[in-house]
Amino acid sequence: MICFPNAKINLGLQIVSRREDGYHNIETVFYPIGLREALEIVPAHPEVTPATTGLASDTRDIGSDEKPSQPTPYRFFQTGDVIQGNEADNLVIKALKLISANKTLSPIDIHLLKKIPSGAGLGGGSSDAAFMLRMLNDYFRLRYSDTALMHLAARLGADCPFFIHNRPAFASGIGDILEPITLDLSSWFLLLVKPDIVVNTKEAYAMITPRQPELSLKEIVTKPVTEWRGVMKNDFEPPVFEKYPQICRIKQQLYDLGAVYASMSGSGSSLFGFFHSEPDLKGMFKDHFVWSNKEL
Structure with a gap:
C-alpha cells in the first residue's frame, strides 16, 4: 500500500x-x-x-x-x-x-x-x-x-x-485545535522558495513576546488574497529575519516579482508567494529549493 x-x-x-x-x-x-x-x-x-x-x-x-x-x-x-x-x-x-x-x-x-x-x-x-x-x-x-x-x-x-x-x-491551542474553513487557492500561481537555512523552532519561539492579535486570522483569511498583504502576518518573521537577513530578502524578492501576498511558512525557513500568473524568475533562486503548484 x-x-x-x-x-x-x-x-x-x-x-x-x-x-x-x-x-x-x-x-x-x-x-x-x-x-x-x-x-x-x-x-x-x-x-x-x-x-x-x-x-x-x-x-x-x-x-x-x-x-x-x-x-x-x-x-x-x-x-x-x-x-x-x-x-x-x-x-x-x-x-x-x-x-x-x-x-x-x-x-x-x-x-x-x-x-x-x-x-x-x-x-x-x-x-x-x-x-x-x-x-x-x-x-x-x-x-x-x-x-x-x-x-x-x-x-x-x-x-x-x-x-x-x-x-x-x-x-488554535498549540496548533492541534482545528476548525475547517472553506478556502480554495488553486487558481493562484504558488511559488515556494527554501534557502539552505534551518531555523531552530525552539530558538524562534524564545525570541517572541506573545500578544493578543487585534484581528483574528480567522477573519483575515475570509478577505480576498489581494488584501492580505500588511494584514495577514507571521509573528516569527521579525526575529527570524533579523537573524537571517537572507530569508527577509527572499520575501522582498517575491514581492518584487509581483506576488500579491508573500510570507514565511511556520518558523521558516521556506517562503511562499501567490501570483496572478507565473513570474519570470530571471535566474533567481538557483541555489535554493524551488517548487510551484504549476509547471515552471
Missing part, C-alpha cells in the same frame, strides 16, 4: 500566549499544498524477524499509556532527501510504535521517498506521521475513527492532527 504525504503552508501565524507547560498558544491557518513524497508499506520478507529488524514496541517517548502488544518487526528504507539521525526518532517509526502499543501487527517493510525539505516549516515529518497512521489503519483494518486517529496524531506532534483530514483549517 502506498500513500503520498503532502506539505502544508501557514498562511499566517500569531503567537497568542505562553502556556504553563512551556508551550505557546497560537493562531494559524494551515493550507495543504501539492508538494508530496511517497510512503509505502508492504508485507515483510519471510526472513524478517525481531532479531534482524527494528521493533516497534517501545512507546515510552510518545506518551502511550497502553500495555505494549507483541513487538512489530519492521525494516525502514529511506531514499531521496534522506534525514540523517536515529531511525527511532523518525516520526514514521514513532507512528508505527504508537499503533503497535495496543495492536498486534504483522511484520512490514517501510519505504519513504523523501521530497519535502526538513526544517522548512512545511510539516513534512508531521505529514509522514499522520499518513502512516492512516495507512496502518487501512492496511491492517484497525477501524480507528478519524477522531481516534487525530488523538493518536496529537501524541506525535502539534501539526500532525491537521494531516488526518488534510484540508484548510484555522488552528
Whole structure:
C-alpha cells in the first residue's frame, strides 16, 4: 500500500500566549499544498524477524499509556532527501510504535521517498506521521475513527492532527485545535522558495513576546488574497529575519516579482508567494529549493 504525504503552508501565524507547560498558544491557518513524497508499506520478507529488524514496541517517548502488544518487526528504507539521525526518532517509526502499543501487527517493510525539505516549516515529518497512521489503519483494518486517529496524531506532534483530514483549517491551542474553513487557492500561481537555512523552532519561539492579535486570522483569511498583504502576518518573521537577513530578502524578492501576498511558512525557513500568473524568475533562486503548484 502506498500513500503520498503532502506539505502544508501557514498562511499566517500569531503567537497568542505562553502556556504553563512551556508551550505557546497560537493562531494559524494551515493550507495543504501539492508538494508530496511517497510512503509505502508492504508485507515483510519471510526472513524478517525481531532479531534482524527494528521493533516497534517501545512507546515510552510518545506518551502511550497502553500495555505494549507483541513487538512489530519492521525494516525502514529511506531514499531521496534522506534525514540523517536515529531511525527511532523518525516520526514514521514513532507512528508505527504508537499503533503497535495496543495492536498486534504483522511484520512490514517501510519505504519513504523523501521530497519535502526538513526544517522548512512545511510539516513534512508531521505529514509522514499522520499518513502512516492512516495507512496502518487501512492496511491492517484497525477501524480507528478519524477522531481516534487525530488523538493518536496529537501524541506525535502539534501539526500532525491537521494531516488526518488534510484540508484548510484555522488552528488554535498549540496548533492541534482545528476548525475547517472553506478556502480554495488553486487558481493562484504558488511559488515556494527554501534557502539552505534551518531555523531552530525552539530558538524562534524564545525570541517572541506573545500578544493578543487585534484581528483574528480567522477573519483575515475570509478577505480576498489581494488584501492580505500588511494584514495577514507571521509573528516569527521579525526575529527570524533579523537573524537571517537572507530569508527577509527572499520575501522582498517575491514581492518584487509581483506576488500579491508573500510570507514565511511556520518558523521558516521556506517562503511562499501567490501570483496572478507565473513570474519570470530571471535566474533567481538557483541555489535554493524551488517548487510551484504549476509547471515552471
